[in-house]
Amino acid sequence: MDIFSQIDLTKSPKHIAIIMDGNGRWAKKQGQERLFGHSIGVDSVRDTLSAAKKIGVKYVTFYAFSTENWGRPQDEVEGLMDLMVKTIANEVPAMNENGAKLWSIGDVSGLPQDCQDELRIAKEKTAQNSTINMILALNYSSRWEITEAIKNIAEKVENGLLKSTEINEKLINEEMNTQHFPDPELLIRTSGEQRLSNFLLWQMAYTEFYFTDVLWPDFREEDLFKAVLEYQHRERRFGQVSEQLI
Ligand code: IPE
Ligand code: IPE
Ligand code: MG
Numbered sequence: 520m521d522i523f524s525q526i527d528l529t530k531s532p533k534h535i536a537i538i539m540d541g542n543g544r545w546a547k548k549q550g551q552e553r554l555f556g557h558s559i560g561v562d563s564v565r566d567t568l569s570a571a572k573k574i575g576v577k578y579v580t581f582y583a584f585s586t587e588n589w590g591r592p593q594d595e596v597e598g599l600m601d602l603m604v605k606t607i608a609n610e611v612p613a614m615n616e617n618g619a620k621l622w623s624i625g626d627v628s629g630l631p632q633d634c635q636d637e638l639r640i641a642k643e644k645t646a647q648n649s650t651i652n653m654i655l656a657l658n659y660s661s662r663w664e665i666t667e668a669i670k671n672i673a674e675k676v677e678n679g680l681l682k683s684t685e686i687n688e689k690l691i692n693e694e695m696n697t698q699h700f701p702d703p704e705l706l707i708r709t710s711g712e713q714r715l716s717n718f719l720l721w722q723m724a725y726t727e728f729y730f731t732d733v734l735w736p737d738f739r740e741e742d743l744f745k746a747v748l749e750y751q752h753r754e755r756r757f758g759q760v761s762e763q764l765i
Contacts, residue, residue, distance in 0.1 A: 522744040526574055530751055532704035534578035535571060535743075536719055536726070539563070541710025541734030548734075554598040559736035561606050565613055568653055570740035572617055574747060578652045578700050580624070582718050586660035600631050603657070607637040611644050618650025624696035625659030654700065661720035668694035697722055705750045707743075709735045727753050 539560060546556030564581055571579045583603070589596060607621075614621060621642050627635055638657070671694050675681040681690075692698060702722045708714075711732040715723070729746045731738075754761065 522741055522748060523573070525748055526744060527751055528575055531575045531747060532750060533576065534580070534701050534703040534705075535576055535747075536580040536582070536703035536706045536723070537567065538582045538706070538708040538712075538716060538718055539735040539738075540708060540712055542736055544710065545734040545736040553595055554602070556734075556736050557599055557602055561602070561610075563735055563738040565610065566739050567743050568614075568619060568651065569617055570743040572619070572651045573740075574744070576651065576747075578654060578703075580654040580656060580697075580700070580703065580719070582656045582659065582716075584625075584657050584659070585717060586626070586658060586663055587717065589658075600634055604631075604634050604637050607634070607641045611641050614641070614645045614653065615648065618648045619645060619653045620648040620651070621645045622652055622654045622699070623657050624654060624664070625657045626663065627657060629658045652700065654697075656718070659696075660717040661715075662717055664696050665721055691721070695721060702726065704755075705729060705746065707731070707746050709733050709738055725755065725757055727755065 542556030542560045543553040544556075545559070546553050549555070567581075568579055584599060588599070591599075613619075621638075623638060623642075627638060630638070634657075638655075668691060672681065672686060672690070676683055697719070702724070703719065703726050706719075706723060706726045707729050709731055711730065713728075713730050719726075727750050729749055731742065731746065733742050754764065756764065
């Protein structure tokens with residue numbers, strides 16, 4: 520039986536978060552520059568989004584550029600920013616075909632101006648779509664996001680808009696970049712690395728982690744289905760015992 524038909528479509532995760540890793544190693548294996556790996560990785564994003572749509576997933580968050588990635592060699596950073604600008608513009612028709620609405624998380628104001636512009640335009644052009652939400656984590660790091668949230672809450676307390684006793688998980692959630700999305704049920708990281716690299720630390724308190732050796736530019740529909748199938752075989756207990764879950 521093929522993988523797709525084994526998936527229980529009534530139990531697809533609503534939100535999948537993906538750490539797209541291994542572009543550089545993939546390129547090296549082909550005897551190519553790292554940037555070639557990043558550009559082929561765009562095909563994987565497109566394929567993954569349409570696969571997610573097929574199984575009824577409503578949100579996919581792609582970790583595209585971390586705050587720490589600024590520390591890479593300058594030519595790679597510039598190449599990645601150029602690729603981002605071109606890709607965001609080029610992908611709008613495909614996003615519209617898929618009914619995908621574009622969002623971003625991360626400090627967009629720290630991106631080059633042309634990248635900010637393309638992002639804003641693409642968001643406007645896809646704003647009416649409602650089949651699936653495509654969230655790009657750009658200049659994102661979880662500790663940055665949490666720090667900003669704490670600053671905002673502290674400011675409200677300082678200004679007398681909020682009492683410290685009123686701070687609760689819901690209120691903290693509302694200060695996060697992800698306030699409009701449910702927490703991811705499933706995290707996928709490619710390339711064999713098994714770490715979070717500063718991604719959605721608050722949001723992934725009860726997320727299932729799936730690690731695969733597949734390098735991101737090789738990641739295709741089947742690989743997403745495999746991850747979802749494994750997720751569906753896991754028992755999520757949320758601190759309870761098996762017998763309570765029936
Ligand atoms: C992930 O691939 C893409 C980004 C971080 C932008 P890498 O560029 O990290 O590829 P590896 O891990 O060096 O192979
Ligand atoms: C994580 O990958 C960030 C993105 C996928 C954008 P990295 O390749 O930057 O992470 P580390 O350095 O291996 O932790
Ligand atoms: Mg990497």
